[in-house]
Amino acid sequence: MDDALVESLPSRAEYVVLATLRVSGPPYRLFPTELGRTLLQTSAGITNTVDRLEHARLVTRVSAPRDRRSILVGLTATGVKMAERLFAAEMAAQQAVLAGMSAAERRRAVAVLRRLNLRFDALPSPTAETPPRRRPRRSAVADPVGRGKV
Numbered sequence: 001m002d003d004a005l006v007e008s009l010p011s012r013a014e015y016v017v018l019a020t021l022r023v024s025g026p027p028y029r030l031f032p033t034e035l036g037r038t039l040l041q042t043s044a045g046i047t048n049t050v051d052r053l054e055h056a057r058l059v060t061r062v063s064a065p066r067d068r069r070s071i072l073v074g075l076t077a078t079g080v081k082m083a084e085r086l087f088a089a090e091m092a093a094q095q096a097v098l099a100g101m102s103a104a105e106r107r108r109a110v111a112v113l114r115r116l117n118l119r120f121d122a123l124p125s126p127t128a129e130t131p132p133r134r135r136p137r138r139s140a141v142a143d144p145v146g147r148g149k150v
Helices: 003-007 012-023 032-039 043-055 077-099 103-122
Strands: 059-063 071-075
Touching: 012 032, 012 043, 012 059, 012 071, 012 077, 032 043, 032 071, 043 059, 071 077
Parallel strands: none
Antiparallel strands: 059 071
């Protein structure tokens, strides 16, 4: 990997923000809440990440066209180039890891990963709302002392 690129590598959170914005397509802009959901970060955490990227001139904050009170985070031209360079470097690193495996080993690994992915997809979402608990009606609750219904 290019030494200059290694020195300029952002944190994993910063990389994910750059990559998420890049794959969102032109004009490479998303709301901070969308980025926070992708990274599973709090609003304060995503603000800090975006602050660091903005300081590095990789992203910029712009007013949303439909509601100027809302802010979008967008890639700068430098940010697009950095995201593409980081993605290419990541793909090269993955290829280097896979190069040590035979074709049969890669096929088996892909099959196992697909099965795992299907199993993970079948799990209930941890963010899905759980139905509200129903409280038992007072008349249906037995008196703990044994004198009948409360």
